[in-house]
Amino acid sequence: MLPEKNVTFTPVTSCLNCGNPLTDKDFFCNICGAKKIEERFTPKRIVKEAGERVFNIDNTFLRTFKDLFVRPEKVIDGFLAGLRKRYFNAFSYFTIAITISGLQVFVLKKFYPEVVEQMGAIGGNPNAISQAIQDSTMEYQPLIMFATIPFLALMGFVAFLTLRKHNYTEHLIIQLYTYSHLSIVTTLIGLTVLIAGGDYLSFGLFTVLIYIGYNAYVYKRLYQLSIKGIILRTLFFLLLLLVLYVVISVAVVVLTLLIDPELFKEMIQQQQTV
Known part of the structure:
Protein backbone atom coordinates (compact mmCIF):
# COMPACT_ATOMS: atom_id res chain seq x y z
CA MET A 1 0.00 0.00 0.00
CA LEU A 2 1.15 3.54 -0.74
CA PRO A 3 1.56 6.05 2.12
CA GLU A 4 -1.69 7.92 2.73
CA LYS A 5 -0.19 11.24 1.63
CA ASN A 6 0.70 9.76 -1.78
CA VAL A 7 -2.61 8.14 -2.71
CA THR A 8 -5.33 9.75 -4.82
CA PHE A 9 -8.26 11.51 -3.24
CA THR A 10 -10.63 8.69 -4.29
CA PRO A 11 -9.70 4.96 -4.36
CA VAL A 12 -9.46 3.38 -7.81
CA THR A 13 -12.07 0.61 -7.92
CA SER A 14 -12.46 0.29 -11.68
CA CYS A 15 -10.30 0.76 -14.74
CA LEU A 16 -10.50 4.34 -15.96
CA ASN A 17 -9.94 3.16 -19.53
CA CYS A 18 -12.47 0.34 -19.95
CA GLY A 19 -14.49 0.33 -16.70
CA ASN A 20 -13.44 -3.19 -15.62
CA PRO A 21 -13.77 -3.64 -11.79
CA LEU A 22 -10.44 -3.70 -9.91
CA THR A 23 -9.53 -5.04 -6.47
CA ASP A 24 -6.90 -3.81 -3.99
CA LYS A 25 -4.57 -6.55 -5.23
CA ASP A 26 -4.78 -5.55 -8.89
CA PHE A 27 -1.93 -3.50 -10.32
CA PHE A 28 -3.09 -3.76 -13.94
CA CYS A 29 -6.46 -4.19 -15.63
CA ASN A 30 -6.84 -7.80 -16.76
CA ILE A 31 -9.02 -6.71 -19.69
CA CYS A 32 -7.17 -3.84 -21.39
CA GLY A 33 -3.80 -4.05 -19.59
CA ALA A 34 -3.87 -0.44 -18.34
CA LYS A 35 -1.83 0.29 -15.21
CA LYS A 36 -3.74 1.01 -12.01
CA ILE A 37 -2.46 4.34 -10.71
CA GLU A 38 -3.32 5.53 -7.20
CA GLU A 39 -0.25 7.67 -6.58
CA ARG A 40 -0.69 11.43 -6.44
CA PHE A 41 1.34 13.67 -8.71
CA THR A 42 4.68 14.60 -7.17
CA PRO A 43 7.94 15.78 -8.79
CA LYS A 44 9.23 12.21 -8.49
CA ARG A 45 6.19 10.81 -10.28
CA ILE A 46 6.42 13.41 -13.07
CA VAL A 47 10.05 12.47 -13.73
CA LYS A 48 9.17 8.78 -13.62
CA GLU A 49 6.24 9.08 -16.04
CA ALA A 50 8.23 11.31 -18.39
CA GLY A 51 10.89 8.64 -18.49
CA GLU A 52 8.38 5.86 -19.11
CA ARG A 53 6.36 7.71 -21.74
CA VAL A 54 8.98 9.75 -23.58
CA PHE A 55 12.34 8.11 -23.02
CA ASN A 56 11.16 4.61 -22.05
CA ILE A 57 13.66 4.24 -19.22
Whole structure:
Protein backbone atom coordinates (compact mmCIF):
# COMPACT_ATOMS: atom_id res chain seq x y z
CA MET A 1 0.00 0.00 0.00
CA LEU A 2 1.15 3.54 -0.74
CA PRO A 3 1.56 6.05 2.12
CA GLU A 4 -1.69 7.92 2.73
CA LYS A 5 -0.19 11.24 1.63
CA ASN A 6 0.70 9.76 -1.78
CA VAL A 7 -2.61 8.14 -2.71
CA THR A 8 -5.33 9.75 -4.82
CA PHE A 9 -8.26 11.51 -3.24
CA THR A 10 -10.63 8.69 -4.29
CA PRO A 11 -9.70 4.96 -4.36
CA VAL A 12 -9.46 3.38 -7.81
CA THR A 13 -12.07 0.61 -7.92
CA SER A 14 -12.46 0.29 -11.68
CA CYS A 15 -10.30 0.76 -14.74
CA LEU A 16 -10.50 4.34 -15.96
CA ASN A 17 -9.94 3.16 -19.53
CA CYS A 18 -12.47 0.34 -19.95
CA GLY A 19 -14.49 0.33 -16.70
CA ASN A 20 -13.44 -3.19 -15.62
CA PRO A 21 -13.77 -3.64 -11.79
CA LEU A 22 -10.44 -3.70 -9.91
CA THR A 23 -9.53 -5.04 -6.47
CA ASP A 24 -6.90 -3.81 -3.99
CA LYS A 25 -4.57 -6.55 -5.23
CA ASP A 26 -4.78 -5.55 -8.89
CA PHE A 27 -1.93 -3.50 -10.32
CA PHE A 28 -3.09 -3.76 -13.94
CA CYS A 29 -6.46 -4.19 -15.63
CA ASN A 30 -6.84 -7.80 -16.76
CA ILE A 31 -9.02 -6.71 -19.69
CA CYS A 32 -7.17 -3.84 -21.39
CA GLY A 33 -3.80 -4.05 -19.59
CA ALA A 34 -3.87 -0.44 -18.34
CA LYS A 35 -1.83 0.29 -15.21
CA LYS A 36 -3.74 1.01 -12.01
CA ILE A 37 -2.46 4.34 -10.71
CA GLU A 38 -3.32 5.53 -7.20
CA GLU A 39 -0.25 7.67 -6.58
CA ARG A 40 -0.69 11.43 -6.44
CA PHE A 41 1.34 13.67 -8.71
CA THR A 42 4.68 14.60 -7.17
CA PRO A 43 7.94 15.78 -8.79
CA LYS A 44 9.23 12.21 -8.49
CA ARG A 45 6.19 10.81 -10.28
CA ILE A 46 6.42 13.41 -13.07
CA VAL A 47 10.05 12.47 -13.73
CA LYS A 48 9.17 8.78 -13.62
CA GLU A 49 6.24 9.08 -16.04
CA ALA A 50 8.23 11.31 -18.39
CA GLY A 51 10.89 8.64 -18.49
CA GLU A 52 8.38 5.86 -19.11
CA ARG A 53 6.36 7.71 -21.74
CA VAL A 54 8.98 9.75 -23.58
CA PHE A 55 12.34 8.11 -23.02
CA ASN A 56 11.16 4.61 -22.05
CA ILE A 57 13.66 4.24 -19.22
CA ASP A 58 12.69 0.57 -18.75
CA ASN A 59 15.62 -0.08 -21.15
CA THR A 60 13.38 -1.08 -24.08
CA PHE A 61 14.88 1.64 -26.27
CA LEU A 62 18.45 0.87 -25.20
CA ARG A 63 17.89 -2.84 -25.78
CA THR A 64 16.48 -2.14 -29.24
CA PHE A 65 19.36 0.21 -30.07
CA LYS A 66 21.96 -2.35 -28.99
CA ASP A 67 20.32 -5.39 -30.59
CA LEU A 68 19.89 -3.63 -33.94
CA PHE A 69 23.69 -3.70 -33.99
CA VAL A 70 24.37 -7.22 -32.72
CA ARG A 71 21.19 -9.20 -33.57
CA PRO A 72 18.89 -7.14 -35.83
CA GLU A 73 17.00 -10.26 -36.90
CA LYS A 74 15.78 -10.73 -33.30
CA VAL A 75 14.32 -7.20 -33.23
CA ILE A 76 12.74 -7.26 -36.69
CA ASP A 77 11.51 -10.87 -36.77
CA GLY A 78 10.28 -10.45 -33.20
CA PHE A 79 8.19 -7.42 -34.11
CA LEU A 80 6.82 -9.13 -37.23
CA ALA A 81 5.88 -12.16 -35.12
CA GLY A 82 3.99 -10.05 -32.58
CA LEU A 83 6.67 -9.35 -29.94
CA ARG A 84 5.79 -5.93 -28.51
CA LYS A 85 7.23 -5.64 -24.99
CA ARG A 86 10.90 -6.58 -25.39
CA TYR A 87 11.74 -4.15 -28.19
CA PHE A 88 10.77 -0.65 -29.21
CA ASN A 89 7.90 -0.40 -31.66
CA ALA A 90 9.13 0.22 -35.25
CA PHE A 91 6.93 3.29 -35.67
CA SER A 92 7.99 4.76 -32.32
CA TYR A 93 11.62 4.14 -33.22
CA PHE A 94 11.08 6.04 -36.46
CA THR A 95 9.52 8.92 -34.51
CA ILE A 96 12.62 9.15 -32.34
CA ALA A 97 14.80 9.14 -35.47
CA ILE A 98 12.80 12.07 -36.89
CA THR A 99 13.14 13.97 -33.61
CA ILE A 100 16.91 13.48 -33.43
CA SER A 101 17.31 14.41 -37.11
CA GLY A 102 15.31 17.57 -36.45
CA LEU A 103 17.76 18.42 -33.66
CA GLN A 104 20.62 18.11 -36.14
CA VAL A 105 18.90 20.45 -38.61
CA PHE A 106 18.34 22.99 -35.83
CA VAL A 107 22.00 22.83 -34.77
CA LEU A 108 23.17 23.20 -38.37
CA LYS A 109 20.99 26.22 -39.09
CA LYS A 110 21.56 27.90 -35.74
CA PHE A 111 25.26 27.36 -35.14
CA TYR A 112 26.81 26.22 -38.44
CA PRO A 113 25.24 28.29 -41.26
CA GLU A 114 28.51 28.13 -43.21
CA VAL A 115 28.22 24.34 -43.37
CA VAL A 116 24.65 24.65 -44.69
CA GLU A 117 25.94 27.05 -47.35
CA GLN A 118 28.68 24.59 -48.34
CA MET A 119 26.09 21.82 -48.61
CA GLY A 120 24.17 23.94 -51.10
CA ALA A 121 27.19 24.47 -53.35
CA ILE A 122 28.19 22.47 -56.42
CA GLY A 123 31.89 21.96 -57.06
CA GLY A 124 32.63 24.41 -54.27
CA ASN A 125 30.74 27.22 -56.04
CA PRO A 126 27.56 28.79 -54.60
CA ASN A 127 24.47 27.77 -56.55
CA ALA A 128 21.09 29.40 -55.91
CA ILE A 129 19.06 26.44 -57.15
CA SER A 130 21.00 23.79 -55.24
CA GLN A 131 20.85 26.01 -52.15
CA ALA A 132 17.08 26.26 -52.51
CA ILE A 133 16.86 22.47 -52.84
CA GLN A 134 19.04 22.08 -49.77
CA ASP A 135 16.88 24.48 -47.76
CA SER A 136 13.71 22.66 -48.81
CA THR A 137 15.26 19.31 -47.91
CA MET A 138 16.02 20.55 -44.40
CA GLU A 139 12.63 22.19 -43.96
CA TYR A 140 10.68 19.12 -45.03
CA GLN A 141 13.10 16.53 -43.68
CA PRO A 142 10.49 14.51 -41.70
CA LEU A 143 8.25 14.27 -44.76
CA ILE A 144 11.19 13.27 -46.97
CA MET A 145 12.28 10.61 -44.47
CA PHE A 146 8.75 9.22 -44.35
CA ALA A 147 8.42 9.24 -48.15
CA THR A 148 11.79 7.54 -48.64
CA ILE A 149 10.93 4.36 -46.76
CA PRO A 150 8.26 3.01 -49.18
CA PHE A 151 10.77 3.26 -52.05
CA LEU A 152 13.51 1.51 -50.06
CA ALA A 153 11.02 -1.18 -49.04
CA LEU A 154 10.09 -1.69 -52.69
CA MET A 155 13.76 -2.13 -53.61
CA GLY A 156 14.21 -4.66 -50.81
CA PHE A 157 11.02 -6.50 -51.76
CA VAL A 158 12.12 -6.87 -55.39
CA ALA A 159 15.75 -7.72 -54.55
CA PHE A 160 14.74 -10.55 -52.18
CA LEU A 161 11.51 -11.57 -53.90
CA THR A 162 12.74 -15.04 -54.93
CA LEU A 163 13.44 -15.99 -51.31
CA ARG A 164 9.71 -15.62 -50.54
CA LYS A 165 10.08 -14.73 -46.87
CA HIS A 166 8.67 -11.21 -46.46
CA ASN A 167 5.88 -9.38 -48.25
CA TYR A 168 6.07 -5.71 -49.18
CA THR A 169 4.45 -4.51 -45.94
CA GLU A 170 6.98 -6.50 -43.91
CA HIS A 171 9.77 -4.88 -45.90
CA LEU A 172 8.32 -1.54 -44.80
CA ILE A 173 8.87 -2.65 -41.19
CA ILE A 174 12.42 -3.77 -42.01
CA GLN A 175 13.21 -0.39 -43.52
CA LEU A 176 11.52 1.47 -40.66
CA TYR A 177 13.97 -0.18 -38.27
CA THR A 178 17.10 -0.01 -40.44
CA TYR A 179 16.53 3.52 -41.78
CA SER A 180 15.61 4.83 -38.33
CA HIS A 181 18.58 3.14 -36.68
CA LEU A 182 21.02 4.50 -39.25
CA SER A 183 19.47 7.95 -38.98
CA ILE A 184 19.90 7.97 -35.19
CA VAL A 185 23.48 6.67 -35.35
CA THR A 186 24.69 8.91 -38.19
CA THR A 187 22.97 11.97 -36.71
CA LEU A 188 24.68 11.47 -33.35
CA ILE A 189 28.04 10.92 -35.05
CA GLY A 190 27.41 13.88 -37.36
CA LEU A 191 26.71 16.19 -34.40
CA THR A 192 29.93 14.99 -32.80
CA VAL A 193 31.84 15.73 -36.02
CA LEU A 194 30.32 19.22 -36.13
CA ILE A 195 31.16 20.03 -32.52
CA ALA A 196 34.69 18.62 -32.89
CA GLY A 197 35.27 20.77 -35.97
CA GLY A 198 35.62 17.82 -38.36
CA ASP A 199 34.78 17.63 -42.06
CA TYR A 200 31.00 17.29 -41.93
CA LEU A 201 30.56 17.20 -45.71
CA SER A 202 32.95 14.25 -46.11
CA PHE A 203 31.17 12.45 -43.30
CA GLY A 204 27.86 13.03 -45.11
CA LEU A 205 29.21 11.24 -48.16
CA PHE A 206 30.53 8.42 -45.96
CA THR A 207 27.01 7.83 -44.56
CA VAL A 208 26.03 6.41 -47.97
CA LEU A 209 28.55 3.61 -47.50
CA ILE A 210 27.32 3.11 -43.94
CA TYR A 211 23.76 2.72 -45.21
CA ILE A 212 24.74 0.18 -47.87
CA GLY A 213 26.89 -1.82 -45.46
CA TYR A 214 24.35 -1.89 -42.64
CA ASN A 215 21.46 -2.87 -44.90
CA ALA A 216 23.53 -5.70 -46.34
CA TYR A 217 24.35 -6.82 -42.79
CA VAL A 218 20.69 -6.75 -41.70
CA TYR A 219 19.40 -8.64 -44.75
CA LYS A 220 22.19 -11.18 -44.47
CA ARG A 221 21.11 -12.01 -40.92
CA LEU A 222 17.40 -11.94 -41.76
CA TYR A 223 17.80 -14.34 -44.69
CA GLN A 224 20.87 -16.24 -43.42
CA LEU A 225 22.70 -15.65 -46.70
CA SER A 226 26.29 -16.40 -47.59
CA ILE A 227 28.75 -13.58 -48.26
CA LYS A 228 28.45 -14.18 -51.99
CA GLY A 229 24.65 -14.25 -51.81
CA ILE A 230 24.33 -10.97 -49.93
CA ILE A 231 26.87 -9.23 -52.20
CA LEU A 232 24.93 -10.21 -55.33
CA ARG A 233 21.58 -9.13 -53.89
CA THR A 234 23.04 -5.89 -52.55
CA LEU A 235 24.38 -5.08 -56.02
CA PHE A 236 20.93 -5.83 -57.45
CA PHE A 237 19.37 -3.60 -54.76
CA LEU A 238 21.74 -0.76 -55.70
CA LEU A 239 21.00 -1.24 -59.39
CA LEU A 240 17.27 -0.92 -58.69
CA LEU A 241 17.97 2.15 -56.58
CA LEU A 242 19.99 3.69 -59.41
CA VAL A 243 17.19 3.04 -61.92
CA LEU A 244 14.67 4.60 -59.53
CA TYR A 245 16.93 7.62 -59.04
CA VAL A 246 17.23 8.15 -62.80
CA VAL A 247 13.48 7.82 -63.29
CA ILE A 248 12.71 10.31 -60.50
CA SER A 249 15.38 12.74 -61.76
CA VAL A 250 13.98 12.65 -65.29
CA ALA A 251 10.46 13.12 -63.94
CA VAL A 252 11.56 16.16 -61.92
CA VAL A 253 13.28 17.70 -64.95
CA VAL A 254 10.24 17.11 -67.17
CA LEU A 255 7.86 18.55 -64.57
CA THR A 256 10.12 21.57 -64.12
CA LEU A 257 10.22 22.12 -67.88
CA LEU A 258 6.43 21.87 -68.16
CA ILE A 259 5.55 23.93 -65.07
CA ASP A 260 8.29 26.58 -65.11
CA PRO A 261 10.37 26.76 -68.35
CA GLU A 262 12.25 29.82 -67.07
CA LEU A 263 13.42 27.94 -64.00
CA PHE A 264 14.54 25.08 -66.23
CA LYS A 265 16.61 27.48 -68.36
CA GLU A 266 18.14 28.94 -65.20
CA MET A 267 19.08 25.44 -64.04
CA ILE A 268 20.84 24.78 -67.37
CA GLN A 269 22.71 28.08 -67.18
CA GLN A 270 23.75 27.37 -63.58
CA GLN A 271 25.13 23.97 -64.60
CA GLN A 272 27.08 25.48 -67.52
CA THR A 273 28.79 28.01 -65.24
CA VAL A 274 29.96 25.35 -62.76
